[in-house]
Amino acid sequence: MPEAASAPAARATVGAGEFDRDTALTRREPGVYAIDLSADWTIFGVVNGGFLLAVLGRALADALPHPDPFTLSAHYLTASRPGPALVRTETVRTGRTLSTGQASLFQYDDEGNEVERIRVLASYGDLDTLPDDVHTSAEPPAMPPIEECFGPEDGPAPVAGGSAFADRLLLKLDPATLGWALGKPSGKGEMRAWFGLADGRDTDPLALLLAVDALPPTAFELGLAGWVPTVELTAHVRCRPAPGPVRVSVTTRNLAGGFLEEDAEVWDSAGRLVAQSRQLARVKRG
Template sequence: MAQVSVSSAAQAVIGDSEFDRDTTVTRREPGVYDIDLSAGWTIINAVNGGYLLAVLGRALGDALPHSDPFTISAHYLTASHPGPAVIRTDVVRTGRTLSTGQASLFQYDDEGAEVERIRVLASYGDLDALPDDVRTSAKPPHFPPVEQCFGAQDGPSPVQGSSAITERLDLKLDPTTLGWALGSPSGKGEMRAWFGLADGRDADPLSLLLAVDALPPTAFEMGLKGWVPTVELTVHVRCRPAPGPLRVSITTRNLAGGFLEEDAEVWDSADRLVAQSRQLARAKLS
């Protein structure tokens, strides 16, 4: 597939971009990291779960002997807010090809007590050391060209305070999954989009942790409204993405008891499946 540009913004580079700066953690002591969670990655007042996963992923990449996330599972315990946070990591096991660690992110309540926001367990390795052999029945999703898809700038003005993350992203949504924005949701649990960062930074394994949780909820296209908070999210990173925009396809097959699952696939510009995820989220039914 020919590479296309989602954005005409000046090209930032991996390691020197808004995403890199906003996910940077400062090591206080071995296994303990400080960060000021940026308000730029919020939805209403809560910090986006994919951004938070990338923050924890960066801390674990420093704490473990391997730098690339292979699989990372997060349980979201309480909503995170912009401001100071501390991450505590623990090395569970180290091996030749994989190392495993866990991490928790804490913030402080009004009395100054620590409140755990997220807890993750992850295995890390070296994506560049993986063999090239691929045997798969998975096929890339069919998307309209970027110029036939729609972004936040094509819709009505967002609700005040709700759009901070959209300014960090360059999303172009497949119009067949945009019925919710026009008041006519399809009833199908599907959401698809071209994905990039607004400053033009190419994708890497850490930004894939953001990409799987960056699209509007599939619940919108099922006729539901309101916040859809993540309860648990597991991401598998399959290979290092090629330069260029990503295609993200998310589906929901079952909404029951006020909870739904979202299965995501992320494909790069070389038509490779670079990440997969599943999350359980709470849906507002009324």
């Protein structure tokens, strides 16, 4: 079993960390929630897509009769900025083991027009009721211990405006996927890292929605630079993670026509596959 990270001096608990504070919503009426999107989760002024998925995931957890996200498919329509936003949810169907709902996040543009930023269709259940049988050929990614991996703090001075999101995370990248940072990308389209939250809060099902979109784009290891905005992201939560950092592996096999896919797997400290995702992203040069 790979070594785990050393714990911060004071660990935040689930429900009382930065992530919980900044994904908190105020219910205005049934199915309608207000939130002030924090600049702490931005990359060059744009709110991270995984964080947004967690915000809508939290709204749906409140609106639906089941507590845990099982699958969420999100379409990112326009870039979300820090500031006030409104989330509207709708229950599509409720059943004994699964309930399905949809949610959209809205903001106002400079002319005062309401703009839909992201739309999600999701199914929720109860992870604690799932059977514990496992039949799989999937294997955890082979990675060095966390102490032998590197984070943003190990590199040169951060680019202005680019470190807010990274400062919220414990993110340690596998050196084998860091060629892009040294000007020598591998060309393999792979990214691997240990993931946690900087305040020591353990990763729960909602934080897994953040984890699948937290690593640098695989396009960097393909030798490409520039913004890689998500067009669509589907995440599957398979089970509740064990305490400790998780391992995230992201791969791209096909970049064509200015678009690429990213397949992510998240493995917990017990060696279980706890989440998977696939996203379609657009590669923008420069």
